[in-house]
Amino acid sequence: MAYDDVEVELLAHPQVAECVVTRIPIGRRKDVLVAYVVATGRIEPAEVRAFLSAPRLRHSRIPQAVIPVNSLPRTSSGEVDREGLPLPVLPGRAAGGKGAWQDGDETRRFGLYLGGILAVVAFLITDELWPGSTDLSAVPQPWAGLFTGLYAAECLSFGLGIGFLVTGRRRLTGSGRLTTSAHLAIVWLLVAWWPQDNFYRLTAKTDWGRQAALVYGFNITLMLAAAVLVVFAVRDRRVD
Amino acid sequence: MxxxxxxxxxxxxxxxxxxxxxxxxxxxxxxxxxxxxxxxxxxxxxxxxxxxxxxxxxxxxxxxxxxxxxxxxxxxxxxxxxxxxxxxxxxxxxxxxxxxxxxxxxxxxxxxxxxxxxxxxxxxxxxxxxxxxxxxxxxxxxxxxxxWPVRPEPSWSVAWSEGGPTVHVGNVAEFNGQFTGEARGPDHYSCLAAFCGPQPSLIVLPQPVDEWWVRDVGAVLGWSEVEVHSGIAGDGHVSEAILARPDLLERLTSRGAPVLPWGRTTAFDPISPSPEGVVRAVRRYESKRQANALFRALAPEHPGIVVPEQRLVGSRRALVRELAAGKRVVLKEEYGVGGSGTVVASREGRRASARRWAARGLLVEEYVEGTGPYRDPTFDAVIDVDGEVHPVGVGLMDVDGTSYRGVTVGPGVLPDPLGDTAVGFGVAVGRTLSEEGYRGWYDVDFVTDASGRLAPVEINLRLTGPAVAFHVQAALDRRRGGRHLVRTLDRLPLGARLPAGALRDHVARTAQRCRELGATLLVTIPTAAFDPVPHLGVAIAARDGQALADAEAAVRDANAALGGMFADLEVSPRDGRGPRTRRVRPRRASR
CATH class of the missing domain: 3.40.630.30 (Gcn5-related N-acetyltransferase (GNAT))
Structure with a gap:
């Protein structure tokens, strides 16, 4: 997105010698419109912003901050090199020091791949494990299609849960038993749907023994898992 | 006439x-x-x-x-x-x-x-x-x-480089990964491997570096033509990356120069095999448990050395019991690099500590009380191909909590008696390592107790942060004569994320400021300057302590001052609340 018009307005300021207006990242997924300015003499950023709000610029095109610099980086052809602009420090911790390894994107990617593969596998073997449970031959459209969507969602949820089981532990802040419980609770909340729904679909409404086993095996444990997450979310964080 | x-x-x-x-x-x-x-x-x-x-x-x-x-x-x-x-x-x-x-x-x-x-x-x-x-x-x-008279090349330098050009491979993440189970990037620390030789001819680094960096550093340290292959392994698996490129492997090994990695690993061995027993010795003595046992065996011969008590704790309950005794202790994982996997635990923190450390099979070590200016000495040495130990020197480490941040080496950084004790004990450790088959660089880290005795705490069988300081010192002594003081600062925070050009300008300005103060500035880790939370590694050299301290302050100030340009943004790097449109209110002048 070009901000030539904003730059033209900026250059009209008597103290602005050169400038570039661009969006820069200031958070993991946040960016903001700013103006890098080479000024003659001392410049007051607030005053420059006020100067810009006077003319016809729409509010959304007024830079949220003015960043004074000594010079603008230029490519060999003399154009402003936006890639060469200094940027503000982002929130978070430094990576890649001695012994300060962070969880890389790679772990996350691995988790997602694993989840995706397992979801497909689950979808394919559902009929082997629970023969007939997903048989929709007697169901008219569009309802049959909607139910297929449910089966796919169950499998995806299962895959995601296993992926999180393998790679998610480090992403939970804190450590110790409660964190492990929370990790397992999240996993169960994701994983349980696939087997649970398939079992229920094959169990007669009046098969009280099986119904009770399923209720206590799945429904109650899912409630417990949710309760664990509540405790995890409101716990005191100890710092040592 | x-x-x-x-x-x-x-x-x-x-x-x-x-x-x-x-x-x-x-x-x-x-x-x-x-x-x-x-x-x-x-x-x-x-x-x-x-x-x-x-x-x-x-x-x-x-x-x-x-x-x-x-x-x-x-x-x-x-x-x-x-x-x-x-x-x-x-x-x-x-x-x-x-x-x-x-x-x-x-x-x-x-x-x-x-x-x-x-x-x-x-x-x-x-x-x-x-x-x-x-x-x-x-x-x-x-x-x-x-x-400044130029001293003859120290024997350790000849032993390490075999007296000629060397090939350097930065495999820090890979080395550390062999103990934790996985190597992870970004491996910024590997940049330090570039410095560890008198005349590097080829340097391989996992992270990409700009060409000016090696050129500027080489101009100060007297390197001739250096071939650089960087950015080959963002994930830190350098040896795998080299082996996957036969042409690069060929370039590394064909020149007959020693190929020096940060540390020896089984992954690296196919590139340049280590002498029999080296990798085994590394695995054995990088263990803090084995190191402690060796210290204990050697200490009786060395007055001035006191070895901290250490016990293996198998269960959470046993750990809680240890902590309940009320004494301050140091909890260590058996393998942990640069202070990672090590924490000082007091009674107050014991519940949380017990949780965190439960069931990892960790070591509980007596905490060595003490303060003072000489708290964290280190001794570095080289074991040559014939097994002879060549002392490199002693340095004073900058340790923040338990994390290594840098070191100062040079004349007078440690009082002579303390230095002599460290050298005597460090050499004795080296002789054992040599007998066990180790060849190459190692160091022994100490903590000074309240009565001025040295407590050895770990052995590192690889290149080390201080190795960089010693190599920079040797290079400057060789080129300029006399004996330099060198301080390395491996993680100086930057006030802004700097792309290559801006980093170069910043470094040039700051180096000029250091020259005016009588000091030489070298960038040792340039690859993290554009990270979300950017930092810079540097080495500062001077002929006296005052110039060194002034230059360090100037560099820190210059780094921090970079953040000033974003004052209008009102984004605190710490709170992470993101953009706010609220304008900065002018502060009242009088209050």
Whole structure:
């Protein structure tokens, strides 16, 4: 997105010698419109912003901050090199020091791949494990299609849960038993749907023994898992 | 005029020549056109007395039995003075003075002088500057210069590099990963591997580096052409990346130079096999449990060494019991690098600690009480191919909590008794490592207790942060003479994320500021300057502690000041709340 018009307005300021207006990242997924300015003499950023709000610029095109610099980086052809602009420090911790390894994107990617593969596998073997449970031959459209969507969602949820089981532990802040419980609770909340729904679909409404086993095996444990997450979310964080 | 065809020879002066030499000195002084009265005034100060001829290490240059010049080296190591350096007026400019000057500096080197002061006749100052002396003060009546004798290359440097060019491979993440189970990037620390040799010819780094970095560093340290292959392994698996590129592997190994990794791993062995037993010894003694046992076995021979008690804790309950005793202890994972996997636990933190550390099978080590300026000494050494131990030196580490942040090496950083104890014990450790088959760089880290005894805490069998400081020191000593103080700071925060060009400008400005303060700035880790939370590794070298401290403050200030440009953004890097449109309210001036 070009901000030539904003730059033209900026250059009209008597103290602005050169400038570039661009969006820069200031958070993991946040960016903001700013103006890098080479000024003659001392410049007051607030005053420059006020100067810009006077003319016809729409509010959304007024830079949220003015960043004074000594010079603008230029490519060999003399154009402003936006890639060469200094940027503000982002929130978070430094990576890649001695012994300060962070969880890389790679772990996350691995988790997602694993989840995706397992979801497909689950979808394919559902009929082997629970023969007939997903048989929709007697169901008219569009309802049959909607139910297929449910089966796919169950499998995806299962895959995601296993992926999180393998790679998610480090992403939970804190450590110790409660964190492990929370990790397992999240996993169960994701994983349980696939087997649970398939079992229920094959169990007669009046098969009280099986119904009770399923209720206590799945429904109650899912409630417990949710309760664990509540405790995890409101716990005191100890710092040592 | 003397016979110009004969060879000029140097010999020690004899006491009976003193009178004649004093006369030569005055004739030479008169060359610059001083009047009689002035020369008469100088005569006493310039007189060489018979009794002093030997004591002042007087040397004469002669040709065919005719004395052409005289020089003296006064004082005792480490501080000397070029007392006299005069040649007959008719041979000024013919090289006799240069010959005498070089001889005196060679003598100074041989005798262990660190510096040689020169109070020069103003007319002779250009000569001394041309010979490499540096001006120190001009406020005095006579220009005072100082020359820095160049010591012979230390034996450890020859042992490490085998006396020639070296190939460097930064495999820090890979080395550390062999203990934790996985190597992870970004491996910024590997940049340090580039520094660990007197004459790198090829450098392989996992993270991409810009070409100016190696060029600028090499210009200061006296490297010739260096081939750089960087950015080959963002995930830190450097050896795999090299083996996947046969052309690169070929370039590494075909030049016959030693291929030096940060540390030896099984992954690296196919590139350049390590001698039998090295990898085994690394795995054995990087273990803090095995190291502690070795310390315990060696300590009785070494007064001044105290080995902390260490126990293996198998269960959470046992750990809680240990902590409940109320004493401060250090919790260590068996393998942990640079202070990772190590924490000092007190009674207050014990519940949380127990949770965090439960069931990892960790070590509980007695906490060594103590404070003071010499809290964290380290000793580095090299074991050569024949198994001989070459001490490199001692340094004072900067440890933040339990994390290594940098080191200072050079004359006087540790009191001699402390340094001697560290060297004695460190060499004994090295002999055992050598017997166990280890070859290469290692260090022993210590903690100084309240009564000034040294408690050895770990062995690192690989290159180390201090290795960089020692190599920078050796390079500058080799090029500029004397003995430098070098401080490395591996993680200096930057106030802004700097792309390549901006980083280079910032470094150039800051290096200039350091030069004005009498210090040399080198960037050791340039690859993290554009990270979301950017940092920079540097080495600062100077000839005295004050210049070093001033330069460090200047670098820290310059780094922090980068953040000033974003004042209008009102984004705190810590709160992470993201963009806010609220404007900065001007502060009231009076309150």
């Amino acid at each position: 003397s016979d110009l065809t004969g060879a000029v020879a140097l010999r020690a002066a004899r006491p009976e020549e003193a009178e004649a030499l004093s006369a030569l000195v005055l004739r030479s002084k008169a060359y610059w056109g001083y009047d009689e009265a002035f020369l008469a005034g100088c005569a006493e100060a310039l007189r060489l007395r018979p009794a002093e001829v030997v004591e002042r290490r007087t040397v004469v240059a002669e040709r065919g039995g005719v004395v052409l010049g005289v020089a003296t080296l006064d004082g005792e190591p480490p501080d000397g003075e070029l007392g006299l350096l005069f040649v007959e007026p008719d041979v000024i400019g013919s090289g006799v003075g240069r010959m005498l000057y070089r001889h005196v500096m060679a003598e100074a080197t041989r005798l262990g002088f660190d510096r040689v002061a020169i109070e020069s006749d103003p007319h002779a100052e250009p000569f001394h500057l041309a010979m490499g002396a540096e001006r120190t003060s001009s406020g005095r009546a006579l220009p005072v210069l100082v020359a």
